[in-house]
Amino acid sequence: MNLGWLPLPQPWRARWALYLDLIRWDRPAGWLLLLWPTLSALWLAAGGWPGWHLLLVFVAGTILMRSAGCCVNDVADREFDRHVKRTAQRPVTSGRLSAREALTVGAALALMAFALVLTTNAAAVAWSFAALAVAVFYPYTKRFFAMPQAVLGVAFSFGIPMAFAAVRGEVPVLAWGLMAANLFWVLAYDTAYAMVDRDDDLRIGIRTSAITLGRWDVAAVLAFSVLHLALWTGLVWPHAGGPWLAAGVAAAAAQVLGHARLIRGRTREGCFAAFRLNHWVGAALFAGLALQLALGG
Template sequence: MDLAAPPSSRLALYLDLIRWNRPAGWLLLLWPTLAALWLAAGGFPGWHLLAVFTLGTILMRSAGCCVNDVADREFDRHVKRTAQRPVTRGALSVREALAVGAVLALLAFGLVLTTNAATIAWSFAALAVALIYPYAKRHVAMPQAVLGVAFSFGIPMAFAAVRGEVPLLAWGLLLGNLFWVLAYDTEYAMVDRDDDLRIGIQTSAITLGRFDVVGVMAFYAVHLLSWGWMGLSQGLGAVYLAGLAVAGGQAVWHFGLIRARSRDGCFRAFRANHWLGFAVFAGVALSYAV
């Protein structure tokens, strides 16, 4: 690693480390978090909470990338898609990557400190789950379930920030959202299945085997049906159902992309998932707006 590299080169490496040019990752976290904010507040939650959770989501996803790349650097060398990540190829040291991640996490925590005691307390649980995930694939047959909890933890935190407590509804939404994460991260795992089998990593795509496509579609169905039921229980109506219908149409489109199990098709489906999440969020927000 060239420590004497010009600042512009190091900045480019840091941006690559946190996937700055690939916003789909933080959008996958953002839409269910914002939907939870609207549901918790019964409408627009205010500019302060909107800014805290939007910026916090971006910062924590970026910090998570730093930890993930450090944890997976030995595996990533053997995967076509990840072999050129900065830590994996030695352009950034482990210490430097962790330092960047720590700074980003501290900035996110600074935002949390502007909320309330309940949100601050739950932020520690969210951090713990985020740190556990990169190591889950070594020991858990479907590590995507652990990722599902990590990527859904903005939901109870949103309720805590608005109401000062986390009701049963928030945990139900988290569970339903976990199935969406299982759907899109299984699509992601299908891209790397050959490499993962060779190096011994466990993923949902490997665990499901020939039922991977069926599993993905079942995960989408559970997510949309559960969120539909919980949204209706909160008084959301036709506009919300229209948003879910748009999301469901996208899930059907994804079936066409992944059924042949090609790398390109599965990766395209994964990258498009943030639009499915946006459709659900739009249904929530517009329901309250009208």
Template sequence: MTASVLPRSKLAQYLDLIRWSRPAGWLVLLWPTLSALWLAAGGFPGWHLLIVFVAGTILMRSAGCCINDVADREFDRHVKRTAQRPVTTGEVGVREALALGAVLALAAFALVLTTNATAIALSFPALAIALVYPFAKRHVSMPQAVLGVAFSFGIPMAYAAVQGQVPPEAWLLLLGNGFWVLAYDTEYAMVDRDDDLKIGMKTSAITLGRWDVAAVMGFYVVYLAVWLAVSAARAPSPILYAAFALAAAQAAWHYTLIRDRTREGCFVAFSQNHWLGATVFAGIALSLAVAG
């Protein structure tokens, strides 16, 4: 007699929905946000802001997963990597997923309310861009650029929370970070290219075509150059330059993973990007500590 498979608990379904077992998704959001916090504060920003931005990043990424999976539920069933997502399979209902997303977003907003008026004001366009992104994939040839703005908005919010204003360097860092998002999310899109072509989804991997690998490497170069220029102006040190050299070496390793455009290699490259972001953050934080 075959043993019956027990249904998963509601908690297990929700944790799957928000990708709790795959922290790489929120880590690539967290590292540039923390880097901006340290640069804005000239060092450790204090426990209050650290807790607000770490918890807020995790909450908003989780809310974004709920919204994205509802918007893409009809497409996801045709993509190998996403066919078993709980909203797509019907394990979690649409209203249920939206309600969970709303609760998570409100919790993140409650954290922002403990900062200042400038940061609170910026949270509204940040939310709007996050809501728009899932639908950009139907109409924009490079939706990863929209994601780049959404995933980088923690940077001006970090400056606002620390300084009560958003100086030009924050927007420059946002621009530079957008190129990093283009790099790693194009790697992600390369995993699903065959499936996305069949269902008519628009992605950077499809738009770039045979130039995808070269473009990804170019995106890495722009990202690292912008962030190094801003960071070196604030806290130049051998530690900073060594960290960025190590980050560049990681980007070069990614080339070896994606050059043959295999699903496995492209997914590994995407999933390991959080280490690159962590390296940049470590370089910035340690340089500021030495300078201070």
């Protein structure tokens, strides 16, 4: 990553480049996959525009926590990642950053996110501890759990109850329903992601949903996506149903069909493209919801 524009001595620029590589700064698809369902929950909890304060807290907090999660994940997986073509050159795996330094960066980012949560309310602060615990636990589930993507689904969905808690001071049943729906979406796109590395993962003994599902992987990704859209729409429609929401769901459904075509051949390129593009599904749902709440009709 070229940071020649930074007014810093060369060794400092090189270090910053490693830190940015560690948190995948140039690959925003990861934090966008967390952001869109979180923003949808925030808008739904507030009945529309939630205000600048909460918007900034949850956008910045999502980016910070995803970045912290990358630090923990790379330390936990460093022995596995060196045997996978796609991950062998990550900063910790390649030895350019020590595990201790990566964890220090992750801890600093998590503390910054926690400082943001402290500006909300006690309910959101309380739920942030559970969110952190799941995020730290997830990387280790690949060693013993046949579907670690399900644990990732919980970790990637915790912005939903936290958004409701920050707005309303409580987490209603609706929030847990949306969290369950989002879990199916995570299972869909992260199974496609796991299909990229299936050959390497089989060789080194990591467990993933792509390996567990076997020849049913493509059908399962499509089924998970359909379940996500059906559950999400069924839960949201009574609160914000209308033409704008319907248009958002239709746009998301069209993308799901496009992603199914991308992974049908099970090529690395097609599966990785489906993963990278999947955040637009969440963007379409959020846009439909936000427009419906703002414009009605």
